[in-house]
Amino acid sequence: MPRAKSTPILTKTPARAAIKVLVAVDGSDYTKRMLDFLVHNIGIIPKQPEFTVLHAVPKASAHALSVLDRLVLKHYYQDEATRVFRPVRSRFKKIGVEAQYIYRIGNAAEIISSTAESGGFHIVVMGTQGANALSRLVMGSVVCRVMAECKVPVLLVP
Numbered sequence: 682m683p684r685a686k687s688t689p690i691l692t693k694t695p696a697r698a699a700i701k702v703l704v705a706v707d708g709s710d711y712t713k714r715m716l717d718f719l720v721h722n723i724g725i726i727p728k729q730p731e732f733t734v735l736h737a738v739p740k741a742s743a744h745a746l747s748v749l750d751r752l753v754l755k756h757y758y759q760d761e762a763t764r765v766f767r768p769v770r771s772r773f774k775k776i777g778v779e780a781q782y783i784y785r786i787g788n789a790a791e792i793i794s795s796t797a798e799s800g801g802f803h804i805v806v807m808g809t810q811g812a813n814a815l816s817r818l819v820m821g822s823v824v825c826r827v828m829a830e831c832k833v834p835v836l837l838v839p
Contacts, residue, residue: 700730703804703833706807720775734780737784738784738785739786804833
């Protein structure tokens with residue numbers, strides 16, 4: 682009687698793609714600390730990570746939107762993102778890390794959470810506090826909102 686072909690119980694899984702890391706930045710001292718942590722501990726991320734650096738630029742006030750030209754606002758948002766990205770680019774370049782840089786306009790917590798989920802990121806890395814103490818007092822902590830809303834794991838660096 683011929684033997685039936687057996688199916689292996691364990692099969693090789695395809696090599697896992699790079700870990701997608703979303704790095705949320707705002708230009709604060711906490712962002713600098715978080716970058717120091719990443720630069721000195723890059724080896725904790727398995728394989729070659731894919732970094733995307735995200736800055737959520739606060740939307741201009743309703744009054745500003747009503748009186749300023751769209752092109753002026755566009756340049757303001759771009760300049761703000763460039764200012765925040767400049768030290769990050771420099772730090773990553775020194776250690777040979779390439780990253781994609783994106784900015785979105787609006788509420789930081791919503792932008793970070795939605796970008797992490799829609800972009801298929803494996804982890805979000807961010808500092809524990811942001812650049813604007815007044816907005817934290819009025820709107821609540823961006824970190825707390827991201828932790829509550831985001832379905833992607835978040836690594837907080839104090």
